[in-house]
Amino acid sequence: MTQSTLPKPSIAIVGYGSQGRAHALNLRDSGFDVTVGLRPGGPTEAKAQADGFTVKTPAEAVKDADLVAVLTPDMVQRKVYEEALAPNMKQGACLLFAHGLNVHYGMIAPREDLDVILVAPKGPGALVRREYEIGRGVPCIYAIHQDKSGNAKQLALAYADGLGGARANLIETTFKEETETDLFGEQAVLCGGASSLVQAGFEVLVEAGYQPEIAYYEVLHELKLIVDLFYEGGITRMLEFVSETAQYGDYVSGPRVIDESVKQRMREVLKDIQDGTFTRNWVAEYEAGLPNYRKYKQADLEHQIEQVGRKLREKMVWLDNSRDQKEAA
Numbered sequence: 010m011t012q013s014t015l016p017k018p019s020i021a022i023v024g025y026g027s028q029g030r031a032h033a034l035n036l037r038d039s040g041f042d043v044t045v046g047l048r049p050g051g052p053t054e055a056k057a058q059a060d061g062f063t064v065k066t067p068a069e070a071v072k073d074a075d076l077v078a079v080l081t082p083d084m085v086q087r088k089v090y091e092e093a094l095a096p097n098m099k100q101g102a103c104l105l106f107a108h109g110l111n112v113h114y115g116m117i118a119p120r121e122d123l124d125v126i127l128v129a130p131k132g133p134g135a136l137v138r139r140e141y142e143i144g145r146g147v148p149c150i151y152a153i154h155q156d157k158s159g160n161a162k163q164l165a166l167a168y169a170d171g172l173g174g175a176r177a178n179l180i181e182t183t184f185k186e187e188t189e190t191d192l193f194g195e196q197a198v199l200c201g202g203a204s205s206l207v208q209a210g211f212e213v214l215v216e217a218g219y220q221p222e223i224a225y226y227e228v229l230h231e232l233k234l235i236v237d238l239f240y241e242g243g244i245t246r247m248l249e250f251v252s253e254t255a256q257y258g259d260y261v262s263g264p265r266v267i268d269e270s271v272k273q274r275m276r277e278v279l280k281d282i283q284d285g286t287f288t289r290n291w292v293a294e295y296e297a298g299l300p301n302y303r304k305y306k307q308a309d310l311e312h313q314i315e316q317v318g319r320k321l322r323e324k325m326v327w328l329d330n331s332r333d334q335k336e337a338a
């Protein structure tokens with residue numbers, strides 16, 4: 010589908026963090042009229058202004074918008090929706106999410122006159138922007154929760170196209186499928202699984218008496234090469250590039266580490282996501298002021314692999330440490 014056949018709604022982006030900034034910049038460069046909604050005086054307001062956007066309060070920003078993208082952290086979306094969006098959005102406007110959590114688990118029940126859609130880039134915001142700037146895109150999945158206007162799908166396609174997602178791939182999904190697979194992916198594999206695997210590998214080597222610096226290079230630094238090969242050509246390409254010895258070790262030892270018991274625990278993680286246990290716990294943790302979240306985070310930040318890594322990365326002068334720190338999944 011070419012861009013010209015798609016609608017061109019005026020857009021209010023509420024939130025200017027990882028996704029918000031990337032969406033706002035890409036959509037503006039794709040020719041959309043974009044306004045940014047933020048609470049006054051917050052840390053990202055100046056950034057949006059420096060990028061040339063008109064910044065209003067969320068309540069003001071959404072008043073004239075045909076489409077409102079909710080790109081604040083998931084845990085504040087309910088409050089933002091109830092206080093600023095629901096009372097101020099135009100009749101028949103479109104409400105867009107980049108993750109289906111609040112709608113899928115019933116924390117937000119959108120007004121009946123609205124179209125409610127999802128466009129979720131399968132990558133962090135910084136990558137959504139970077140890929141767009143070099144003429145490529147991050148694949149996006151989209152879904153329709155409520156199609157009051159009969160035009161909801163066209164709006165989702167227009168938004169995803171404006172993000173650059175159509176250059177990579179667009180796949181239709183549901184709020185349920187996006188929410189549950191996104192949570193599973195980040196918990197079991199991308200963030201949780203990968204960081205725990207790296208930490209465990211580092212600990213085993215250091216406890217066995219090897220130098221922490223060498224353990225760092227071996228289990229963390231070199232992971233980039235492997236992930237880049239996965240990205241370019243899947244496991245096939247990785248196997249083409251590593252030595253025969255590495256391949257044989259992969260075949261005999263990989264399944265010893267990630268065995269059926271790991272898969273069983275992955276199924277348990279998935280079940281907690283599907284039946285709402287994970288989200289209930291997360292909402293309770295957030296409402297209690299994040300006591301465990303802070304504890305877990307502190308423990309990760311103090312792990313020996315972080316201390317060793319900070320020292321070693323100082324020598325990697327090509328690393329762009331000025332880039333946005335926040336690139337969560």
Ligand code: NDP
Nearest residue numbers: 024025026027028051052053080081107108133134337338
């Ligand atoms: P961020 O944590 O980066 O969002 C921060 C932004 O939200 C800031 O501009 C902040 O403004 C604003 N904000 C925070 N609280 C409020 C509030 N009460 N009222 C108004 N604005 C507020 O979010 P992400 O970009 O990580 O996530 C946004 C959505 O995208 C989520 O639904 C997430 O699940 C989804 N998503 C995220 C991905 C990612 O890579 N991070 C990937 C795909 C989807 P201030 O300066 O005032 O603090």
Ligand code: MG
Nearest residue numbers: 226227231255
């Ligand atoms: Mg090696």
Ligand code: MG
Nearest residue numbers: 191192195338
């Ligand atoms: Mg996510």
